[in-house]
Amino acid sequence: MKKNIKSIGLGILGGIVPLGVFLMVETSEYSNQSINSKQYIDQPSASVSQVNFAPSEINEKLDFTKASQESVHSVVHVKTKVVQSYVQTDPFLEFFYGPGAGRERKQYGSGSGSGVIVSEDGYIVTNNHVIQNASEIQVTLNDNTTFDATVVGADPSTDIAVLKIEKTGLPAISIANSDDVKVGQWVLAVGNPFNLNSTVTAGIVSAKARNINIIGSKNKEIMPIESFIQTDAAVNPGNSGGALINTQGQLIGINTAIASQTGSYAGYSFAVPSRLVAKIMSDLIDYGMVQRGFLGVQIQEITQELINEKELENSSGIYVAGVNEDSGAEKAKIKVGDVILKVGSKSINSVAELQEEIGRRRPGDEVALTIRRDGEIINKKVELKNIEGNTELTSKEELEKYSALGATFEELTREEKKELNIENGVKISSISTGKLRSLGLSKGIVITKVNNEEVTSVEQLTSYLKRKDQNGVLLEIVTKSGRKDYIGFGL
CATH class of the missing domain: 2.40.10.120 (Thrombin, subunit H)
Structure with a gap:
């Protein structure tokens, strides 16, 4: 399907x-x-x-x-x-x-x-x-x-x-x-x-x-x-x-x-x-920029086909198809198979309704979700995180150096770490015109160290790259094939 x-x-x-x-x-x-x-x-x-x-x-x-x-x-x-x-x-x-x-x-x-x-x-x-x-x-x-x-x-x-x-x-x-x-x-x-x-x-x-x-x-x-x-x-x-x-x-x-x-x-x-x-x-x-909060879930609208496949009660709500690691949803113990019925007092019956409700909020905001799980109605509170995986609000000026790199990052799953035989790192999730692309880096490459300091989270990496007390950066990277390499550049 x-x-x-x-x-x-x-x-x-x-x-x-x-x-x-x-x-x-x-x-x-x-x-x-x-x-x-x-x-x-x-x-x-x-x-x-x-x-x-x-x-x-x-x-x-x-x-x-x-x-x-x-x-x-x-x-x-x-x-x-x-x-x-x-x-x-x-x-x-x-x-x-x-x-x-x-x-x-x-x-x-x-x-x-x-x-x-x-x-x-x-x-x-x-x-x-x-x-x-x-x-x-x-x-x-x-x-x-x-x-x-x-x-x-x-x-x-x-x-x-x-x-x-x-x-x-x-x-x-x-x-x-x-x-x-x-x-x-x-x-x-x-x-x-x-x-x-x-x-x-x-x-x-x-x-x-x-x-x-x-x-x-x-x-x-x-x-x-x-x-x-x-x-x-x-x-x-x-x-x-x-x-x-x-x-x-x-x-x-x-x-x-x-x-x-x-x-x-x-x-x-x-x-x-x-x-x-x-x-x-x-x-x-x-x-100077939008402060966007994320639930940290992957969702899909409920169709008759999905009702039959998952044996759902009815078509109301939005189906949770995945939960992102280290997200607010994971911390709140949202599970695959949950059906989101409400955000606050607002009934949710389409993807558009849910994205608008979440789109009105900022990182650090707490949202109350009404969920149906195995026929039972439960309530959850989820703290939204930003794209870097934390709850900070960031000014445009603070992101100038980071944005110049032209990339966004995401946490590695346990399976990805095991496949690459590494214990830490974050991967490039998207890349556009900027410093990293000019150096030959591409989507999927994993950054494991910055200036010999182990990278353990997106938050740590972006905070390090935004520091003003450094002129140069040496990255230890792991390619999609598992090969380790080093890239240096000035900030």
Whole structure:
């Protein structure tokens, strides 16, 4: 039986809508957003990182004028300029210098989307794909004034980014709790796609906690969190990063994608829920990066096939298919075969619901799980850990040296240690452009010593690599074939 299993915390793949999925952003010259058939749509104020959700109530009166008037001034136009370099091959240079030799050329492009003002002092939320790889960003307000913007931070795993402009007294939008959103309620999509004025369309909420497998389809190295609010409000190119609001004019989501066969609106649009947006926004402003907590389990949705195979009672909950070593889940004695029914008071019936609930929390947070095990309902408390295996919150600055290495690490299982005939070490779980790749290291290689000190955990290794009292590092490594080697480099 083919199983759909992924680690919870940074994203789990789920069902795919039968139409092409598009992340809508307007581009010119060229587009670097295409993903096969998928493309992006694109008094002093209180600290924006402390979000107090506005009270909201469902108002079914079909008069959207008040909500529209209150929200359009909070939605902005975001314009980007992108410069891409490429090498134009030259047969003459290749003859002397080998394949790939040529002259460097630059290609210029532009893109646009929308954004939402979330604080009076200039913080703006948009989609990561709207500003990704941008060399210049400009924000135009609804009164047509334009400002240069800087990127405070971005999170590819949720497709959320935060910008900052130097302006005070801005009309910040009121943020509602997306947990209160009901299927069938009226909503408005507000965007500023053409750098004219904000536009408003209406629709209803069609579904919640939708996982459409679009965020991670381009970048396979991220683990996406997708738990979209699905609506039938018309959303077209340039609306990425715009506001999904309730009939009181309060933000309940950031418009991100549409499902379409043509790239134009065809009845399905998707928004990142405001409660998840608020957490990501707070982290980016306070720390410069997202503080993401992990349960430390591998899970899968419960199908009829799984019910028959595992003799489960019913289809409610999420099945625990694996528990990571030294994780919070292992410490809490979560077991393979457990079925997670609730996180706190929230019932869980899909991977998307679980990833959203965990995605709102930080390392060190404790979550209460309601679990069914062998027909018995039990309660467990799990302390979430970060990707390094501890509960620390880390600033962007503290990770600069570590990030320059271009790799992430994970603990070895007992079986892996036995197979390699080693007693300690951590392995490279992913590797991208950076110091370690330039030295010839690859995924799966195990680091056993740093400067002759034995490596026993991911936490110890990353703490050592972030130390500022050293200029060079000597790594003892073990290859996937079991061969021992040494690699030295400067920091």
